[in-house]
Amino acid sequence: QKEVEQNSGPLSVPEGAIASLNCTYSDRGSQSFFWYRQYSGKSPELIMFIYSNGDKEDGRFTAQLNKASQYVSLLIRDSQPSDSATYLCAVKKGSQGNLIFGKGTKLSVKP
Amino acid sequence: AAGVIQSPRHLIKEKRETATLKCYPIPRHDTVYWYQQGPGQDPQFLISFYEKMQSDKGSIPDRFSAQQFSDYHSELNMSSLELGDSALYFCASAGGAGDTQYFGPGTRLTVL
Numbered sequence A: 001q002k003e004v005e006q007n008s009g010p011l012s013v014p015e016g017a018i019a020s021l022n023c024t025y026s027d028r029g030s031q032s033f034f035w036y037r038q039y040s041g042k043s044p045e046l047i048m049f050i051y052s053n054g055d056k057e058d059g060r061f062t063a064q065l066n067k068a069s070q071y072v073s074l075l076i077r078d079s080q081p082s083d084s085a086t087y088l089c090a091v092k093k094g095s096q097g098n099l100i101f102g103k104g105t106k107l108s109v110k111p
Numbered sequence B: 001a002a003g004v005i006q007s008p009r010h011l012i013k014e015k016r017e018t019a020t021l022k023c024y025p026i027p028r029h030d031t032v033y034w035y036q037q038g039p040g041q042d043p044q045f046l047i048s049f050y051e052k053m054q055s056d057k058g059s060i061p062d063r064f065s066a067q068q069f070s071d072y073h074s075e076l077n078m079s080s081l082e083l084g085d086s087a088l089y090f091c092a093s094a095g096g097a098g099d100t101q102y103f104g105p106g107t108r109l110t111v112l
Helices: none
Strands: A004-006 A011-014 A019-025 A033-038 A045-050 A054-058 A061-066 A071-076 A085-093 A098-101 A105-110 B005-007 B010-013 B019-024 B031-037 B044-050 B053-057 B064-068 B074-078 B087-094 B107-111
Touching: A004 A085, A011 A019, A019 A033, A019 A085, A019 A105, A033 A061, A033 A071, A045 A054, A045 A061, A045 A071, A071 A085, A098 B031, A098 B044, B005 B087, B010 B019, B019 B087, B019 B107, B031 B074, B044 B064, B044 B074, B074 B087
Parallel strands: A011 A105, B010 B107
Antiparallel strands: A004 A019, A019 A071, A033 A045, A033 A085, A054 A061, A061 A071, A085 A098, A085 A105, B005 B019, B019 B074, B031 B044, B031 B087, B044 B053, B064 B074, B087 B107
16 A cells, blocks of 8 residues: 555546545654645646644645544635646655655646 | 756766766755656655755665765766666755755656
């Protein structure tokens, strides 16, 4: 079992809809969780990070963390075609902080 | 704001050749991470440095080595290149070990 699991998609949503991206992790001791957006051939771009249980909102993005269920999600409201990309969930490993990534979910927002 | 700089952006090598990838972290960042991303794969952690000392090691082949210099830039040295080394190589920097990582644009290495 991979340490960080994501549905590879593709996830297709119409423009203006809410896109919901999910991620589960296996290490119950994990403390920090990150969502990166990656366009094809480009580098991962940090969208949000979350450390505490509950919701964290930043503009159109909301990250949700449930440590008891070992589950992290990212909601994108009012999805735009420019949001079409692969979304990588990452968990920080240990105190030194290298990231363990999921395989990513490919999101397609249709005009 | 200044970002992570990587050079070269593209590199083509033959099998069994050597390659050196460079990473210049965000100013005042003292921690550097290297990741390898194969086609259709997620980034895999290779190695990291904090304050010029190796801090953690991941799935880095013995043919690869890296170091961080006094100005905090880092170099990844790759020898005896194999076809399977063709990938995007990302460097990420952070303000401290365990801090949020910001990725550079990557170096695309193609081994022929």
